[in-house]
Amino acid sequence: MTALDTFREETRAWLQENCPESMRTPMPEREMPWGGRNAEYPNPDTKIWMDRMASRGWTAPEWPAEYGGGGLSKEENKVLQQELAAIKARPALTSFGLWMLGPALLEFASEEQKQKYIPEIIKGEIRWCQGYSEPGAGSDLAGLQTKCEDKGDHYLVNGQKVWTSYADKCDMIFCLVRTDTTVKHDGISFLLIDMDNEGVEARPIKLISGSSPFCETFLTDVKVPKENLVGELNKGWTIAKRLLEHERSMISGMGMGAGAASMGGMETVAKENFGTDGEKIADTGIRQAIAEHKMDQQAFGLTLKRASAEAKSGQGMGAASAMFKYYGTEVNKRRFELLLDVLGTQALGWEGEGFDSKELAVTRSWLRSKGNSIEGGTSEVQLNVIAKRVLGLPDA
């Protein structure tokens, strides 16, 4: 038996013992394990599961054990993920700290900062949000204006952030701030700010889907300790770009939103709505459109697979990776447009009588999906990146 087999056996036994039964069922949105100082746990098992996984560092399986991570190799982590999938375990912790900030801290932060922040992230003690965009700095992120002044023993921050995910529920924000107004990219720094500080205010933004996952965050004369600067002063753009890569790969890979899966798949829904001719969906236009869409999905999936196979074979991350965010989000948007075509009037409900919860979820997800090609770099920005970095087309 290889060491990996032993690891698999031990992992399986531990999960069997420690993963509560209710954590092996589909997760409703209100039970998502975001963690944080003010976390509420409608299902107490959520907290138990989080703590048990965190105690082994398995909320961040490949992070170094010295900061509380699992210290697992890629192969071991793969085994762990397979075993988790086998029992249909819910994620123990969902967190922007894990997905975005943590990797950047591990790469750019000081030893003291790593020792302070990484364990908190792994244990789900602190919930982080991202302060990047501003009302005047969206696609042109480097045009951000939130001012950060050196006041000797502290920094003083003034400005406004927008599209801050769940800022009203978060404990800390990692922010891009302007520390030099005479230059653009080289005048940006990366700063960590406690949301409990005086002068920090988060106001939820109501979206077209009716939900409010994002906030406007106002920063007014906020005093920030100097040790909260990550990396060098005016070198924050490098960190920002790295973080955006994490964010983009996260968004492109998700295929987000409640789709037709809960209804048995788009084909089944189409058969119910349009009737069948033998096995076929009776409406040939819809049938062709579904086939076309499923081809796009399969082709995109194969492209993700090919890129990862190329990376593994030592050819490096191929050029194809530049298209993931663009293509993945566009396919996802088309999926919802098509699903609305298929559902007809049943996808047009907002709430209440006449629509079941799955139908209502599709409608809301359709609206939410419009943001996929805007957040984390719009489709147009992605095309610019491809044109410049991959195709070498000159700037105007």
Added chain:
Amino acid sequence: MALVLTEEQTMLRDMAKDFFTEQVPVTNLRKLRDEEDDLGYDKEVWQQIVELGFAGILIPEEHGGTGFGPMGLGIVMTEAGRTLAASPLYSTAVLGAGLIMAAGSEGQKNDLLPKIASGELLTALALEETNHHNPANVAMAAEKSGDGYKLSGEKKFVIDGHIADKLIVVARTSGAAGDTQGLSMFLVDADVKGVSVTRTHMVDSRNAAIVSLDGVEVSADDALGGIGAAYPELENVLDLGRACIAAEMLGGAEAVFDTTLEYLKERKQFGVIIGTFQALKHRAAEMFCEVEICRSVVLEALSALDERRNDVPAVTSLAKARVGEAARLITNEGVQMHGGIGMTDAVDMGLYLKRARVQAQMLGDSNFHRARYADLGGY
């Protein structure tokens, strides 16, 4: 799962790329066209292709081939597609070799496969009877006549029909057009009584023909595969053909994309390089995405064929439809982005546009393959 080429396959690709780029550039097709060449292909080029082992690339070594399998064949087709190389590769090395390997008797294999590998035998598949590909929609009758059969009817869009030594004719021994049962394949020498072949001059300057059979006598020994039971093997080899056309289309799309990108970087208007215009940048980036998608689906179809996977029909339909649509977009954009000069015969954009149109129709257009993909998906 072979979405990355092996070392051996990479060497094959590089060899094919060098060969087609240097020995069979687009000027080769132009010469055949402008000189109204009777054959429509260059015999010397074909001889070189044979010597490189490409004619027998699918054929196992015991029958004189190089045994690279569908992936190897597809790799060569892509490189041939990049330069619009006109040769009997598709009719003979893909369909002829494929059908004989899949359905042939030991005797037929021993006799014919070495001749294909050595370049002395050219074949053509006589299948289509209507304006759209539909392999079961064969009405041509094969009537029982003594110990053999008598074939009568007309076939169209027979690729390389007028240069083939042997035709592989799909005919009906029972049932009616549309039935998958009752189809049989016969090997018919092109020069026997009752066979008349008329070359059709196609928009892509490549070879195709109308083949008329008028009471052509064939013996039971000329049947390729079981009488009345040809459909499953035919369909398998058509999938090989579909993947290979997709591979060839990919090569053409890559060439158009590369050329157009270069043009965007050198052409000046309004005092600037036109590649600085965002309207063109975004469209170039879209083309890049499409090329990447095409590479993935072509590799997937060829791997599925290599591994004889159950999803061969679905992934070849995926490749044929998806690459067909991408090639349509890319060749049209190639003409448009070249502007006025793109409309002239002096540049190659038009040649690629025309070829892509013909390829799109070969063995089923996107519409056909989306419907088939849906059928296979159970919807």
